[in-house]
Amino acid sequence: MSPEDAVRAVAARAREASHELATATRATKDAALHAMADALLAAGPDVLAANAEDVARAEADGTPANIVDRLRLDDARLAAMAQGLRDVAGLPDPVGEVVRGSTLAKGLELRQVRVPFGVVAMIYEARPNVTADAAGICLKAGNAVLLRGSSSARSSNAALVAAMRGALAATGLPEDVVQLVPGETRESVTALMRARGLVDVLIPRGGAGLIASVVEGSTVPVIETGVGNCHVYVDASADLDQALAIVLNAKTQRTSVCNAAESLLVHRDVAREFVPRVVTALQDAGVLVHGDEEFASRDGVVPATDEDHAAEFLALEISAAVVDDVEAAIAHVRRFSSGHTEAIVARDQATIRRFVAAVDAAAVVVNASTRFTDGGEFGFGAEIGISTQKLHARGPMGLPEMTSTKYVVVGDGHVR
Incomplete structure (x- = not known):
């Protein structure tokens, strides 16, 4: 046969x-x-x-x-x-x-x-x-x-x-x-x-x-x-302790899954304080950071390419960049996102509303890890997959x- x-x-x-x-x-x-x-x-x-x-x-x-x-x-x-x-x-x-x-x-x-x-x-x-x-x-x-x-x-x-x-x-x-x-x-x-x-x-x-x-x-x-090039954007209004915990969980809790974070964006106004903290924490967890100029000034960070910013690493690697504001973060996400899950860490409600409205993804997460985009976590039971298309079904x-x-x-x- x-x-x-x-x-x-x-x-x-x-x-x-x-x-x-x-x-x-x-x-x-x-x-x-x-x-x-x-x-x-x-x-x-x-x-x-x-x-x-x-x-x-x-x-x-x-x-x-x-x-x-x-x-x-x-x-x-x-x-x-x-x-x-x-x-x-x-x-x-x-x-x-x-x-x-x-x-x-x-x-x-x-x-x-x-x-x-x-x-x-x-x-x-x-x-x-x-x-x-x-x-x-x-x-x-x-x-x-x-x-x-x-x-x-x-x-x-x-x-x-x-x-x-x-x-x-x-x-x-x-x-x-x-x-x-x-x-x-x-x-x-x-x-x-x-x-x-x-x-x-x-x-x-x-x-x-x-x-x-x-x-x-x-x-x-x-x-x-779809594949998951998931971003975490840390806004100027973010609680930075909370942001650090979210980034680490989203990247390292389990790397081989589509809802793991692959890209990190940090508002310029908090970059001086947050970038050293997050780089050290990620490196302590074994993560290789592919960063823009401001991230790459840290020891052990390698320069990021456009391919890195678009990558679904599924490993202990992450791309990282400093952005001027939420609009720059949205523009970066629009360019490189796979439409799976995008997260914002912020306390300013206007900024949160703007990010949620402007980002086109199956799931947008506010002040929580990208790892929650999951049928089980959503209460659906075991999921069949996470759809990133827009016809019939989207998300878990x-x-x-x-x-x-x-x-x-x-x-x-x-x-x-």
């Missing part, structure tokens, strides 16, 4: 399974989610052994440490994945929710209700936690899911999906609502991207290269998740974002 035929075969099975899932009750779906969580924990030794194979292979191939960190599982991360499934089970079921409704002039009753997409496909790199997150959110929203992880996580993903499929069978839902896409070559990815009619929505999650490739080459509708995508809508029109013999 060719790679294209193999992909279309699993997509066809997903399509068939999606019909049964679309009408499943919340009780059935929640029971399946709890069973999947139990199965992950029960299969823990097998999952962690498979993951160790992936990690060893990645390290032998010279994979950067930040990517290995995304790939690595341990007992705590596995437990968090299982808890994520339970958290999703505890959320309201979006299917059937009435978005709006009215009685039309001629007496017809009109309702717009949420319905599943049908079949959702995920193409993603490393991060085996995405395997469980995507399966759980798609199932709760009534969608079958096709998972095409990277070859670097193939053993981990196979073990995770095997555990979850076994749990589905035990609860009476078709196993094929969760499937791995066969194949490890580019051909299988291309086949998935062109399975229009079998796959309703495709979501890429990974680096800029992967996302661009899927967006540009897919005939299946794509929800674009939880259960409602994994649905479409249809109109239900009820009459009593009405004719036009």
